[in-house]
Amino acid sequence: MEEKKKRALPSSREVREALGLLALSLGLLLYCCIGQGSGIRYEWKLSPYLLPLLIALLLLGLSTIMLVRALRAPRPASGAEKERGGLARPLAALGLVSAYTLALRLVPFAPATAVLLALLLLLFGEKRLWALVLIPLLTTALIWLVFGAALHVALP
Amino acid sequence: MIGLSSVLQTMLRPDILLYVLLGAAAGVLVGAIPGLSVTMATALLLSITYSWDTSPALATIMGVYVVGVFAGAVPAILINVPGAPSSVVTALDGYPLACRGEGCRALRYAAVYSFTGTVFGVLVLWIAARPVTALALHFRPMDYFLLALFALTAVGSLSSKSFLRGLVAACIGVLLSLVGTDAIVGVPRLTFGIRALQGGVNTVPALVGLFGFAEVLRVLEGREEESGPQPFERRSVKMREILSHFPHSLWYSTVGVLIGALPGAGGPVASLIAYAQAKRIVKKPSAPFGEGAVEGIVASESANNAVIGGALIPMLTLAVPGDATTAVLLSVFYIHGLRPGPTFLSTNGDTFALLIGAALIAAVYLLLIALLAAPALSRLSAVPKKIMMPIVTVLCVVGAYACSGRLFDVAVMLFFGALGYALRRRDYPTAPLILGLVLGGMMDRSFRQAVSLAASEDYPLLAMFSRPLTLVLLALTLISAVSGIPALRERFRMRPPSDHPAMEEERK
Numbered sequence: 003m004e005e006k007k008k009r010a011l012p013s014s015r016e017v018r019e020a021l022g023l024l025a026l027s028l029g030l031l032l033y034c035c036i037g038q039g040s041g042i043r044y045e046w047k048l049s050p051y052l053l054p055l056l057i058a059l060l061l062l063g064l065s066t067i068m069l070v071r072a073l074r075a076p077r078p079a080s081g082a083e084k085e086r087g088g089l090a091r092p093l094a095a096l097g098l099v100s101a102y103t104l105a106l107r108l109v110p111f112a113p114a115t116a117v118l119l120a121l122l123l124l125l126f127g128e129k130r131l132w133a134l135v136l137i138p139l140l141t142t143a144l145i146w147l148v149f150g151a152a153l154h155v156a157l158p
Numbered sequence: 159m160i161g162l163s164s165v166l167q168t169m170l171r172p173d174i175l176l177y178v179l180l181g182a183a184a185g186v187l188v189g190a191i192p193g194l195s196v197t198m199a200t201a202l203l204l205s206i207t208y209s210w211d212t213s214p215a216l217a218t219i220m221g222v223y224v225v226g227v228f229a230g231a232v233p234a235i236l237i238n239v240p241g242a243p244s245s246v247v248t249a250l251d252g253y254p255l256a257c258r259g260e261g262c263r264a265l266r267y268a269a270v271y272s273f274t275g276t277v278f279g280v281l282v283l284w285i286a287a288r289p290v291t292a293l294a295l296h297f298r299p300m301d302y303f304l305l306a307l308f309a310l311t312a313v314g315s316l317s318s319k320s321f322l323r324g325l326v327a328a329c330i331g332v333l334l335s336l337v338g339t340d341a342i343v344g345v346p347r348l349t350f351g352i353r354a355l356q357g358g359v360n361t362v363p364a365l366v367g368l369f370g371f372a373e374v375l376r377v378l379e380g381r382e383e384e385s386g387p388q389p390f391e392r393r394s395v396k397m398r399e400i401l402s403h404f405p406h407s408l409w410y411s412t413v414g415v416l417i418g419a420l421p422g423a424g425g426p427v428a429s430l431i432a433y434a435q436a437k438r439i440v441k442k443p444s445a446p447f448g449e450g451a452v453e454g455i456v457a458s459e460s461a462n463n464a465v466i467g468g469a470l471i472p473m474l475t476l477a478v479p480g481d482a483t484t485a486v487l488l489s490v491f492y493i494h495g496l497r498p499g500p501t502f503l504s505t506n507g508d509t510f511a512l513l514i515g516a517a518l519i520a521a522v523y524l525l526l527i528a529l530l531a532a533p534a535l536s537r538l539s540a541v542p543k544k545i546m547m548p549i550v551t552v553l554c555v556v557g558a559y560a561c562s563g564r565l566f567d568v569a570v571m572l573f574f575g576a577l578g579y580a581l582r583r584r585d586y587p588t589a590p591l592i593l594g595l596v597l598g599g600m601m602d603r604s605f606r607q608a609v610s611l612a613a614s615e616d617y618p619l620l621a622m623f624s625r626p627l628t629l630v631l632l633a634l635t636l637i638s639a640v641s642g643i644p645a646l647r648e649r650f651r652m653r654p655p656s657d658h659p660a661m662e663e664e665r666k
Contacts (some may be wrong), residue, residue, distance in 0.1 A: 019584065025328065030333070035450050037347070043423040047609045050340035050347045053602045064326055097578055099371075099551060105570045115552055122548035133545070141362065141549050149556060156563045157556065 016072035023065035029059035062141075094125055106158045116142045165284075168515030177214045178516050181221020182523040188222070189229025189241050196226035196242060197482040204490055212494040212509065217516040219490060223483055224520035227425065227463055228272035228528065232535060235264045235455075237550050239370035243361055244425025245460040246592055247368055247433045251447065251454035257282040258450060263530060264534050267455045269528030270400050271407050276395065276462040276521040278411035279467020283474075284514050287503060290468070291475045299611065300622050302420070302604035304631035309431050310590070311639040314483065324590045327581060331594020334359055336602055353564040363558035363571040364595060367589055370554040371575025374547045376582060407460040410435065410625070414461035418468020424464040424482070426596045430589075432461035434638075448589075466517065474498050474510070622659040 034051040038044075102118045119138035121142055128134060151156040167172055181203075188199040199222050207215035230242030234253030255264040271611060282290065297305075310328050337348040338358025349355040409430040415466035417428035436447070436457035443451040470487075473480040477498040479485035491498055498507060503510055558571035578588050608622055623632060 033348075039414055044343055047613050048343060048606060050345050052606060052609070053598075054333065054336055056350065057333055058603055061326065061329050063327070068322060068326075088380065091378040091380070092579060095375060095551070096572065097376050097451060099555065099572060103555070103565060103572070104567060119548050119552060123544065124335060124546035129546050137548075141552065143553065145556060149560070154447055154559045155556075158559045158565060158568065 016075060017069065019070035021063050021073050023061060024069060027061035027065055028056050029056060031062065034058060064116050091125060095122065098125070100121065103158075104114060113156045115145070164511035165515045165518070167208070168569075169519055170513050170606045172602055173214065174512070174516060175519060177217035178221040178519045178525060181218040182221075182225040182527065182613055183221075184218075185222040185225030185227075185520075186527060189226035190232045196223055196230075197486060199226060200483050200486040200490075204486060204493070212496070213512055215490060215494065216509070216512055217519075219487060220513060220516035221523070223487070223518045224276055224466060225524045225527070227466060228269065228276075228459070228524050231268040231455075231459060232265065234369075235268060236261055237370070237546065238373045239550060239554065239555075240365055243320035243365055243426070243596065244429055244465070245458070246365055246369070246426060246453055247429040247458035247462075247589075249289055250433070250458075251445075251451045253373075253451070254445075254448070254450035255452070255455075260450070261535070264452070264455055265528060265532040265535060267400055267403075267452050267527055268459045269405070269532065270406045271456045271459040272463045272528070273521050273525040274404065274407050275411045275414060275463030276458075276466055276517065278408065278522065279415050280514055280517045280521070281467070282415045283467040283470050287471045287475055290415065290419050290471050293416070294472055295476075296419060296627055298625070298628070299604040299607035300628055301625075301631055303601055304628065304635055305420070306427075306601040306604070308631060308635040308638055309427060309434065309593060309597060311635055312603075319586070322587045327586045327588065328590035328594040331591035331596075332365075332598040332601065333594075335595045335598025341599070341603055342606060344408060350495045351476065354564070358599075359570060359595070360562060360567055361595065362561040363567040364574045365592065366554050366557050366572035367574030367576075368578040368592060370557075372578030372582065372588070374551050374554070375575060375579040377543050377547050379583075387433070403456045406436070406439065406453070407456050409439070410457045410460035411464035414464030415468035415471075417461070418465035419471045424469070426463045426592075427600075428461040428468075429458040430593050430596070432457040448587075455595055462651060472514065474502050474513075475500060540633070568584075 034055040038046070038049055038055075040108075044050070053141040080081045098118060098121055102114055105114050119141055120134050123134055124139060146157065150157050168434060183634050184203070185196070189196060196573045200219055203219055204221060207218060210218075214346040215544035227242065227244060228481070230240055230245035231248045231252065232241060234245040235256050238253040240246045240249050252264045252268065255261065258436050300492070310332075331532075333348070335358075337355055339345070339349075339356050342640060345432050413432045413435060414425075414428040418432060433447075433454055436443075436453050440451075440453045443447060443453045445451045448452050469479070473488055479486065479488050488498065496502075507632060527616040554571055555568050555577070558567045559565065561567060578591075583592065609618075612618040614622040
């Protein structure tokens with residue numbers, strides 16, 4: 003009985019995804035209507051909000067279909083989601099590169115890049131000390147030589 | 159039409175051979191480095207060749223143009239970072255092949271079909287420049303819109319898992335392409351007060367993020383470690399095996415020439431449409447599309463290189479450039495006192511012969527460079543991912559920054575990397591998103607132009623859809639859209655892309 007109840011429950015992840023899309027399409031619809039109604043007014047045929055409005059309507063329809071399908075679909079077996087890897091390492095990489103981008107305003111390219119490379123190598127599981135030192139230094143030097151010195155491409 | 163002897167004479171001139179080689183070497187470099195575009199290289203050469211004579215200047219630029227378009231496929235195949243937007247589709251099947259240790263095979267296919275695509279495009283330019291221009295002139299705004307819509311509805315064939323998710327991804331792509339100041343009325347749109355977004359989303363950092371950085375994040379997730387780095391493949395690829403796809407490549411090249419002749423469309427659109435065509439016409443691919451089918455590489459590379467000849471047609475006969483690179487090339491013509499237009503081919507036979515000859519020489523250089531360097535280059539895919547991926551990350555940052563010199567573009571690359579990773583994690587295909595991103599601007603402009611033109615007529619709908627060309631494009635779009643719906647596929651027993659014979663055997 004309990005199993006039947008469990009099976010009848012919809013997949014919450016799919017529902018959340020469809021609801022997110024629904025919210026996006028409604029937000030876009032609202033944005034287009036407000037944009038069209040304010041400031042310099044254009045007829046819809048020339049309006050910059052015409053195509054975004056059509057996309058919002060299409061997304062509204064698609065998200066509704068997704069929501070209905072998600073509500074009808076049975077909940078996936080427990081553990082199915084565990085097949086996917088964890089988010090910690092991708093988020094750490096995203097954080098590192100974001101911090102590096104911000105740091106480039108203050109720190110020169112070469113030292114910042116060498117440090118980023120060493121940290122990324124660690125994140126990818128490289129533990130050999132020589133690799134953690136040599137690869138960042140050589141790669142940074144090579145990039146600087148090819149882009150900066152040979153091609154005269156602006157480096158961050 | 160200019161004679162064969164004029165072209166051959168040009169091709170045998172030692173100075174032209176040397177200048178094209180110079181351009182080809184520069185083309186390999188700029189094409190293979192993400193963030194450095196062929197257009198950028200042509201613009202740089204414009205300043206260098208300013209004081210040169212016309213012949214060496216045009217020969218060098220043709221070398222960069224032809225070889226640069228191909229070279230974008232090299233990082234696309236080896237590290238999943240397209241060197242140019244037109245190589246995006248090559249990465250879809252090229253990178254999975256490289257992951258299996260077949261990078262050399264993928265590079266050889268790319269080289270051979272880049273060569274055939276270029277030669278086909280140049281021959282069409284030589285023989286049929288005028289009729290192709292006449293056909294391109296028939297395209298009205300609604301036709302451009304329908305062409306883009308046709309490409310978008312092909313998401314049914316591009317997204318192997320879910321048509322619905324493919325459509326959502328395409329919508330997001332179009333939406334992101336609309337960010338920035340509107341081209342018709344000059345109003346900022348979807349910028350949310352961020353000044354840096356007023357110029358729109360730069361395609362290069364977006365693509366570098368969607369492919370390169372998203373791949374880095376995916377590998378970090380840990381699922382990729384199961385396969386690990388593959389050993390370098392030592393199996394030789396027979397030229398006979400490669401050339402077996404030649405008949406299909408002629409069709410993809412035709413698509414490339416026609417799309418190239420349409421101003422504003424260009425290589426990415428041509429390769430995406432050719433890829434969708436390949437999925438429809440190839441019944442038994444070597445592997446499922448998107449998982450290492452060489453047929454995907456054949457389609458993409460044939461089409462995006464055939465665009466070169468196609469894009470030169472309206473530039474030479476109408477002075478209307480077919481893509482960004484030919485726009486720069488047009489200014490080279492003006493600088494050297496040449497005036498492209500309807501009488502150009504008859505009054506400037508020597509220059510036309512030079513362009514044809516230089517493009518053909520560049521195609522030969524492309525083939526030689528690629529085939530000789532492929533084994534060495536493909537060893538890159540055998541480098542362990544824990545070493546390769548941090549380097550790819552830095553190349554993504556440098557590539558995103560190089561295209562405009564703004565740190566904001568690095569942020570754009572990171573955003574698209576995270577978006578691409580999130581979409582792939584939830585099984586949304588990225589190909590339709592890219593298609594939407596590339597086509598969105600053209601769709602927006604042409605749709606509004608078509609609507610406002612028709613609005614002044616008594617019967618607007620009739621005015622929009624009464625022309626035979628428009629009706630053909632509309633029919634193609636409807637067929638493409640309907641065939642993507644799973645229920646209808648089932649009804650008419652169309653084989654979904656995932657049901658590949660190889661996979662069926664695996665299931666058994």
